[in-house]
Amino acid sequence: MNASSIRFYIPLLLITVFGVFLTVWITTPEKAPWVGMAYSETVTKIAVALLLFSVALLLTYASARLAIRGTTYESNGVWRSFVAPPAFESSESPNKPIEQIESMVGLNSVKREINSLLSRLQIEQQRRLQNMSVTATSQHMVFTGPPGVGKTEIARQLGAVYRTLGVLESGHLVEVDRSDLVAGYVGQTAERTLAICKRALDGVLFIDEAYSLADGSADGGGFGKEAIEVLLKFMEDHRSRIIVIVAGYPNEMRRFVSSNPGLASRFAKTIDFPAYRPSELFAIFQRIARERQYELPDAGLERLLKPWFADRMKSAEWGNARSIRNLFERVCEEQANRLATSAEFGHTIQHISLDDIESAIAKL
Template identity: 35%
Template sequence: FLQSNPGLNSRFKMYYEFPDYLPQELSEIADYVATEMNVRFSPKAKLLLDEIILDAYRKKDKSFGNARYVYDLVEKGKINLGIRTMDRSNPDKLNEAQLSTITEVDIQKLKQVLSPALPNIPIDDELLNQGKKELYELIGMNDIKQDIEEVIQIVRFKRQHGENMLFKFFFHTLLIGNPGTGKTTVARILAKIFKALGILERGHLIETDRQGLVAGFVGQTAIKTSEKIDEAMGGILFIDEAYALGGSNYNDYGNEAIQTLLKRMEDESGKFYVFAAGYPENMDNFIKSNPGLSSRFDKTLKFFDYSPEELMLIAVKMLKDQFFKLSPKAFNHLDEYIHYIWQFRDKYFGNARTVRLIIQEIIKKHNIRMVHEVESNEKRKNVQTISFDDVKFLELKTESLLFTRRSIGFGNHS
């Protein structure tokens, strides 16, 4: 509100801050409210009530009711006391102390109401098989596939023994790898698998980055980050290029986003997962930027650079997905070119992303050739075949290569 207009700050001369009550203060408020309601707590009931108050304080958010919350607890405890005494066969023979003492039983019932039963979400085998199919169709990543298969087996075992797995898994995960190694793709597939397993309530994926979490004013970043977490609750918050939050300047707004993330990851562990993705060197610096980060992430998935053979398999699959195939001569030339550029890779090498750009360019060349060729039966027969003419622009010359963070150039070819 004060940031919304430059003149507001100077108009308000006095500031009174009302911080949240501490747990011990809330306990004293409970005693005061009980006295006002003409009831008292048994020693065991008071200990249990203090546990409930402390648990609520640890999990509090901006909607926490403070004294109003405690008043509501005492009022419901008094109602439970009244119901319990009226259910007895001889309530008229109870003395004043018995009629006005909230016992452990009354608070225990209150605790049961505050902890509603969780939905029992069965395994969706159809969705699970779809997710596994997508995962196993990916080239390479054998270690990651094995890790996920182990999770699936554990959940199946637990479910067979009648255990509800909702909120029982903790899977805040670092996804570390160079560009184009499949981090985002795997995150999307894992969201589908976790939803199918019933270990997340909703199982959706919210994708964001620094821009989606950080605001331009003091105090606004925490709000913006919390809103994004709320959006991901019951699913996965995927933060791409997460290292951008860990600036070298501690006063950077990114640090405010990290602090907000850390608190919510701890307070609501199991209710949502954070997937933080980025490049190896950058993510190492990101984890070191805040002492709490390394302990909050339960798992690290490492995405290694593809080999030339794997990149060629990816290229063939990309073409096949668009109903194209390579002629033998085109296959050999593309294979040779991929091996060639792989020799000159650096940390900005795009892996599958680079291959996708190459395939897009090949298909473009092919389509142009098809347009200019004379209509014939031979043309119609080979319309989905990539020929050597479509790939010959990929020259094995170092001067034709240009690697940047975002793209690969193919030189000036007509």
């Protein structure tokens, strides 16, 4: 039982107890409850009053919950109406995670897709609050693009958006890849995948390089396909309590989704993440420096880095923002080596020189 459910059980219990006293008092207006009554008569009246009041209260509660949630329940939705925290209880605003997304460098096409998704979710929220029908749509998505372009961060912020809009209770992110889902022996993959899915319940499950699950040659026994079957069943059994995002390179992800009819029907939306341009990579480098409280040289930095970015982008190992972070770490090492033998140590500790960056580039 989670904290949200407890917050509803305590008022229910208090109201029920109060209702018992009130009902017994009303049914015996000539005297205070239990005064002058036989023991058996008192117990009978209390039991009947408790039963009637509890049934009425629970039916009212369930009806209100169903009216708010609409038709988004899973197969055991009637039971869930009693125990699950209500939709749209969050007082948070989706503005904060959306601002985090908007502040990311580049990704304009991705931001448009996210804003469109947010608009639809907000309209659905209002329709539920007004007891109007809502068309059930799959929230699962495919993120395509090279590594290091913000797919994981967007998924994390989307989880926060889903939480603030009441689509998911917690909106937490569980990030995994093939090695987290697939085991080397028969039967272990299903157990491992199911455990991961349960961890992601009421949140977002992000599977990086998901296309490798459909590659039977990777394990020689098709354990990846076993993981897919477990995942699909869990998604169906808990379709209102988990959102799955699968990610990877565009061509590989298209083959992955088409490899199983269940995947094609559940992952209907794809968002493509383009690779960063040299100017965007330069902006990311500057942002990392600001966040870590370093000062970059003004003269010559852009002329040095942009051509280097453009050349390194041609490499198959290029990791976009990930490679920029690695570069900055190397720059910091070069700065530390320089300052360790300098008389200015302690006075210019926040300054990075052009020589530091050139030395770092030469070693990459």
